Amino acid sequence: MQSAPDLFSYRKFWAHRFGIAPELPMTREEMDALGWDSCDIIIVTGDAYVDHPSFGMALIGRLLESHGFRVGIISQPDWTSTDDFTKLGKPNLFFGVTGGNMDSMVNRYTSDRKIRSNDAYTAGGSGGKRPDRSVVVYSQRCQEAYKGVPVIIGGIEASLRRIAHYDYWSEKVRRSVIMDSKADLLVYGNGERQVVEIAHRLAAGEPVSDLTDIRGTAYTKKHEQRPGWWEKDSTLVDTPGKLNPPIDPYQMQTEESCADEKAKTEQNKPAENTNVIKIHRVSPRNAERTVIRLPAYNAVKDDPVTYAHTSRILHLETNPGNALALVQQHGNQDVWLNPPPIPLTTAEMDAVFDLPYSRVPHSGYGKMTIPAYDMIRFSVNIMRGCFGGCTFCSITEHEGRIIQSRSEDSIIREVEAIRDTTPGFTGVISDLGGPTANMYRLACNDPQIEASCRRLSCVFPGVCKNLNTDHTPLISLYKRARSLPGIKKILIASGLRYDLAVLSPEYVKELVTHHVGGYLKIAPEHTEEGPLQQMMKPGIGTYDKFKQMFDKYSKEAGKEQYLIPYFIAAHPGTTDKDMMNLALWLKRNGFRADQVQAYLPSPMSAAAAMYHSGKNTLHKVRRNGGDIEVPKGLKVRRLHKAFLRYHDPENWPMLREALKNMGRADLIGNGKKHLIPSWQPAGTGENGEGRRVTRKAKNVQSFRTQHTRPGKTKVKAKRRQR
Numbered sequence: 001m002q003s004a005p006d007l008f009s010y011r012k013f014w015a016h017r018f019g020i021a022p023e024l025p026m027t028r029e030e031m032d033a034l035g036w037d038s039c040d041i042i043i044v045t046g047d048a049y050v051d052h053p054s055f056g057m058a059l060i061g062r063l064l065e066s067h068g069f070r071v072g073i074i075s076q077p078d079w080t081s082t083d084d085f086t087k088l089g090k091p092n093l094f095f096g097v098t099g100g101n102m103d104s105m106v107n108r109y110t111s112d113r114k115i116r117s118n119d120a121y122t123a124g125g126s127g128g129k130r131p132d133r134s135v136v137v138y139s140q141r142c143q144e145a146y147k148g149v150p151v152i153i154g155g156i157e158a159s160l161r162r163i164a165h166y167d168y169w170s171e172k173v174r175r176s177v178i179m180d181s182k183a184d185l186l187v188y189g190n191g192e193r194q195v196v197e198i199a200h201r202l203a204a205g206e207p208v209s210d211l212t213d214i215r216g217t218a219y220t221k222k223h224e225q226r227p228g229w230w231e232k233d234s235t236l237v238d239t240p241g242k243l244n245p246p247i248d249p250y251q252m253q254t255e256e257s258c259a260d261e262k263a264k265t266e267q268n269k270p271a272e273n274t275n276v277i278k279i280h281r282v283s284p285r286n287a288e289r290t291v292i293r294l295p296a297y298n299a300v301k302d303d304p305v306t307y308a309h310t311s312r313i314l315h316l317e318t319n320p321g322n323a324l325a326l327v328q329q330h331g332n333q334d335v336w337l338n339p340p341p342i343p344l345t346t347a348e349m350d351a352v353f354d355l356p357y358s359r360v361p362h363s364g365y366g367k368m369t370i371p372a373y374d375m376i377r378f379s380v381n382i383m384r385g386c387f388g389g390c391t392f393c394s395i396t397e398h399e400g401r402i403i404q405s406r407s408e409d410s411i412i413r414e415v416e417a418i419r420d421t422t423p424g425f426t427g428v429i430s431d432l433g434g435p436t437a438n439m440y441r442l443a444c445n446d447p448q449i450e451a452s453c454r455r456l457s458c459v460f461p462g463v464c465k466n467l468n469t470d471h472t473p474l475i476s477l478y479k480r481a482r483s484l485p486g487i488k489k490i491l492i493a494s495g496l497r498y499d500l501a502v503l504s505p506e507y508v509k510e511l512v513t514h515h516v517g518g519y520l521k522i523a524p525e526h527t528e529e530g531p532l533q534q535m536m537k538p539g540i541g542t543y544d545k546f547k548q549m550f551d552k553y554s555k556e557a558g559k560e561q562y563l564i565p566y567f568i569a570a571h572p573g574t575t576d577k578d579m580m581n582l583a584l585w586l587k588r589n590g591f592r593a594d595q596v597q598a599y600l601p602s603p604m605s606a607a608a609a610m611y612h613s614g615k616n617t618l619h620k621v622r623r624n625g626g627d628i629e630v631p632k633g634l635k636v637r638r639l640h641k642a643f644l645r646y647h648d649p650e651n652w653p654m655l656r657e658a659l660k661n662m663g664r665a666d667l668i669g670n671g672k673k674h675l676i677p678s679w680q681p682a683g684t685g686e687n688g689e690g691r692r693v694t695r696k697a698k699n700v701q702s703f704r705t706q707h708t709r710p711g712k713t714k715v716k717a718k719r720r721q722r
Contacts, residue, residue: 003342004193004215004341004342006345006348007063007192007193007196007344007348007351007352008066008067008348008351010067010196010200012067012068013040013067013068013069013199013200013203014068015040015068015069015070016067016068018034018035018036018070020065020356021034021065022358023051023358023362023363024049024051024058024061024062024065024071024072024073025039025072025073025088026049026072026073026074026075026088026362026364027087027088027364028087028088028089031072031088031089034070036070038070038089038090038091038092039070039071039072039088039089039091039092040064040069040070040071040091040092040093040199040203041064041069041070041071041072041091041092041093041094041095041096041199042071042072042073042074042088042091042095042096043057043060043061043071043072043073043074043095043096043097043098044074044077044085044095044096044097044098044138044142045057045073045074045075045076045098045099045100045155046076046098046099046100046104046107046121046129046130046134046138047075047076047100047101047121047122047372048075048076048121048122048123048361048362048365048370048373049073049075049361049362050360050361050362050370050372050373051357051358051359051360051361051362052357052359052360052373052376052377053352053353053355053357053381054101054376054379054381055101055373056098056100056101056155057073057075057098057100058357059192059352059355060096060154060191060192060195061073062355062356062357063192063195063196063352063355064195064196064199065355066355067196067199067200069093069199069203072088072091073362074087074088075362076122076129076130077138077141079130079131079134079137079138079141081141082141082144082145085138085141085142085144085145086145086146090146090149091146091149093150093199093202093203094149094150094151094152094184094198094199094202094208095139095142095146095149095150095151095152096152096153096154096195097135097138097139097142097151097152097153097154097158097181097183098135098153098154098155098157098158099130099133099134099135099138099155099156099157099158100121100130100134100155100157101121101155101156101372102121102156103156103157103160103394103602103603104130104131104132104133104134104135104157105132105133105167105168105169106600106602107119107121107130108127108130108132109169111597111598111599111600111637112598112634112637112690113168113169115127118371120370120371120372120375121370121371121372122370123361123365123368123369123370124368124369125369125370125371132169133157133177133180134157135153135155135157135158135161135177135181136177136180136181139151139153139181139182139183140181140182143182150184150185150202150208151181151182151183151184152183152184152185152186152187152195152198153177153178153181153183153185153186153187154186154187154188154191154194154195155191156394156398157177158177158178158181158186158187158188159187159188159189159397159398160394160397160398160602160603160604160605161174161176161177161603161604162176162177162178162186162188162218162335162337162604163176163294163310163314163326163328163335163337163604164176164297164300164301164307164310164328164330165603165604165608166307166601166603166608166609166611166612167603168600168601168602168603168608168611172301173297173300173301173307173612175297175330176218176297176328176330176335178218178219178220178335179220179330179333179335184208184209184219185198185208185211185214185217185218185219186217186218186219187216187217188216188217188218188337188340188398189216189340189341189398189399189400190216190341190344190384190398190399190400190404191216191341192344192348192352193215193216193341193342193344194214194215194216194217194341197214198211198214198217212336212338213338214338215320215338215339215340215341215342216338216339216340216341217338218335218336218337218338219335219336220330220333220334220335220336221333221334221336222332222333222334223329223331223332223333223334224334228289229289229290229291230286230289230290230291231290231291231292231293231327232290232291232292232293232324233293234292234293234294234295234309234313235293235294235295235296235299236295236306237305237306237309237621237622237623287322287324290324290325291324291325291326291327291336292313292317292324292325292326292327293327293328293329294310294313294314294326294327294328295307295309295310295328296328296329296330297328297329297330297331298329298331304612304613304614304615305613305615305621305623307609307612307613308609308610308612308613308615308617308621309621310328311604311606311608311609311617312606312609312617312620312621313326314326314604315397315456315606315617316454316456317339318340318396318397318400318401319340319401319402319450319451319452319453319454320339320340320341320342320343320400320402321450321451321452321453322451322452322453322454323339323340324339325337325338325339340400343385343400343402343404344404345404346404346405346406346407347407349384349404349405349406349407349410350406350407350409350410353381353406353410353414354410354413359377359417359418359421359422360373360377360422360423361373375430376430376431377418377422377424378418378422378425378428378429378430378431379429379430379431379432379433379493380411380414380415380418380429380431380432380433381406381433381434382405382406382411382432382433382434382440382477383403383404383405383406383433383434383435383436383439383440383441384399384403384404384434384435385399385400385401385402385403385404385435385439386399386401386403386435386436386439387401387402387403387439387442387457387458387459387467388436388457388458388459388460388497388536389401389455389456389457389458389459389460389536390457390525390535390536390537391534391535391536391605391606391607391610391618392535392568392571392599392602392605392607393602393605394602394604394605395435397604397605399435401457401458402443402450403439403440403441403442403443405440405441408473408476408477408480411432411477411481412480412481412484415429415432415481415484415487416484419484419486419487426488427486427487427488427489428488428489428490428491429481429487429489429490429491430491430493431491431492431493431494432477432478432481432490432492432494433492433493433494433495434494435494435495436494436495436496436497437492437493437494437495437496437497438471438474438496438497438500438501438507439497439500440473440474440477441473441474442467442468442469442470442500443467443468444458444464444466444467444468445466445467445468446466449466450466456536456606456618457536459497459499459500459538460536460537460538463499463500463503469500469503469504470504471500471501471503471504471506471507472506474507475504475506475507475510478490478510478511478514478515479510482514482515489515489517490514490515491515491516491517492511492515492516492520493521495521495522495523496511496520496521496522498522498524498538498542498543498546499538499542501546501549502542502545502546502549505549508546508549508550508553509553509556512549512550512553512554512557512559512561513553513556513557513559516554516559516561518559518560518561518562519561519562519563519564520550520561520562520563520564521563521564521565521566522543522546522563522564522565522566523565523566524537524538524540524543524565524566524567525537525566525567525568525571526540526567526568526571526574526578526582527540527581527582527585528574528578528581528582530573530574530575530578530629531568531571531572531573531574531578533573533618534571534572534573534574534607534610534616534618534628535568535571535573535607536618540585543565547563550563565591566597567582567586567593567596567597567644568597568598568599569596569597569598569599569637569640569641569643569644570598570599570631570636570637570640570641571599571607571631572599572607572610572611572628572629572630572631573610573616573628573629573630574629574631574640575629576636576639576640576658576662577662579639579640579643579644580643580658580659580662580664580667580675582643582644583643583644583646583675584667584675586644586646587646587647587675592645592647593644593645596641596644596645598637598640598641599611599631606618610628610630611630611632614627614628614630615627615628616628634690637690638654638688638689638690639654639655639658639689641689641690642654642655642658642688642689643655645689646675646676648689649680649681649684649685650684650685650686650687650688650689651688651689652676652677652680652684652685653680653685653688654688654689655675655676656668656676656678659675659676
């Protein structure tokens with residue numbers, strides 16, 4: 001793995017003499033109280049400002065503050081004019097623009113493209129406080145407010161749109177967001193290293209146009225061959241180009257030698273119509289000056305197969321240890337993507353999370369609640385990244401596959417800070433986790449292998465033999481945290497990777513005995529091989545093994561506890577038969593889901609490329625072959641959701657029709673072996689899945705599930721961003 005300067009090794013900017021702000025200012029009055037005449041950097045965000053490390057604007061803002069910069073926050077501005085964008089004045093260095101902790105389109109729309117009525121990241125929970133595609137809109141307003149001020153875009157919305165991407169909401173391939181926003185730089189992935197270097201170099205007087213060598217960033221340049229750079233031409237699906245040979249500085253170049261080299265190149269051209277994409281397995285020796293040319297925007301927007309090819313290349317170039325730069329033409333401009341940033345060390349992670357956050361919403365919100373804050377105010381983020389590689393998930397594409405963990409001492413300090421300073425704390429920590437609950441300190445056993453690996457997942461189709469799966473550090477952390485004075489309970493709410501957990505019975509015992517509050521949520525996602533292969537998820541047999549261990553240790557602890565499994569409907573690779581078999585599994589096991597998750601194609605994810613192209617991008621993309629089933633259209637998506645809610649009478653007419661068409665009318669009847677009954681309750685069946693009205697409005701008694709008991713509140717599936 002390549003190294004990077006320590007995140008806190010820079011000389012502090014002169015404005016550090018102003019000291020630490022109790023909270024980053026959102027008004028001129030707050031700036032005046034701090035003695036500021038101007039802000040060096042202004043962060044524009046689509047979220048309400050919460051001074052907590054789980055909120056991006058707070059983490060980046062406090063980090064820049066620690067380097068001596070004066071940082072202001074413009075939260076959820078009125079985007080219909082430039083008024084809100086000028087209220088803090090002109091920033092001395094740059095505007096930093098983010099859509100917020102969630103993609104603005106995922107935040108506002110359901111998987112069926114219906115507008116949500118609420119927004120968890122807004123004070124009061126009300127919806128409509130941010131525009132669609134917030135990064136583009138905010139960037140344009142910043143440029144209108146102060147011409148010539150650099151605009152740097154980042155966060156998950158920019159990160160997942162860094163190249164031409166399939167947009168589910170408009171059902172087309174859109175340009176890179178840096179083109180539409182006209183931003184000067186795009187920061188992708190976790191942005192600490194990038195924004196610190198950008199800030200210091202701009203403060204030193206460098207023009208933003210010269211900042212083209214920062215890892216984890218994208219920028220635009222005129223479309224042309226850059227001197228000193230070698231290109232691997234991967235613009236075509238069927239006839240990929242060769243990688244130019246390394247330059248030998250000691251070899252004399254003559255017209256004759258150039259002609260001979262050209263003749264050799266012509267002889268070695270691949271045959272036409274081979275239908276194979278040749279992806280290089282080893283980085284060239286001059287990797288620092290080698291770039292892969294992706295198919296141009298005009299090519300991918302009209303050809304789903306070429307788009308799938310592009311997606312596969314992108315996902316193979318995500319390891320910071322060996323990734324090459326990428327370039328994609330957009331008209332007369334090229335979008336250049338530098339290799340991913342170097343992950344933070346444990347010491348750097350500790351320092352970032354130890355910054356002086358107030359850990360509460362900005363005082364300007366008064367007593368208004370912010371639902372997302374209420375959800376995480378008693379939780380602690382112990383790591384970042386995910387090597388699971390689930391194709392539907394945006395975590396890996398944004399945070400990377402290399403796990404970055406905090407030290408045990410740093411985590412304990414945060415638990416104690418919550419106990420001692422967070423209003424309303426009752427002694428229960430709601431989560432010690434992150435993107436996954438149990439990848440803390442897990443990594444490849446060999447750094448050299450890790451730096452050269454191109455696997456899309458460390459745990460699919462099986463757990464890699466080079467992966468360290470020792471859960472001992474996590475068990476130690478759990479034990480130490482739950483023994484702290486004033487801590488009554490430590491719960492684990494993050495998603496559990498149960499195929500790793502079953503390799504450590506000691507971990508499962510600690511988890512089940514001390515850290516489950518009656519229910520534990522895990523995500524097998526499906527039961528059938530077809531969709532599980534496209535998701536890169538383990539088979540349902542692994543779930544069964546984990547359930548046996550869960551039940552065993554719950555019984556030994558004398559506790560009545562339940563597993564709550566999540567499933568996805570309508571994922572690429574899923575057939576009607578797959579959903580029928582999943583419904584039968586649910587009925588056999590006594591599960592009646594109250595809410596279900598339909599697949600949502602998030603930008604740039606591998607599953608989104610499958611959804612758009614109908615091709616399996618986990619293997620070489622061919623024009624002929626590699627096709628997969630893709631459930632598209634409202635009717636089939638509603639049917640797949642209806643199978644997950646087989647117990648709901650509103651869905652029975654739809655399911656009866658589907659089962660008859662599938663030749664499985666034998667599943668319709670009134671016995672235990674049947675999936676749905678042949679009778680229909682009066683007043684039901686007119687509002688199938690996706691057309692639901694509230695039960696209260698229809699005066700229909702809600703179904704009791706396996707996990708609903710007298711005196712208990714029904715557990716509802718928590719909506720997750722896919």
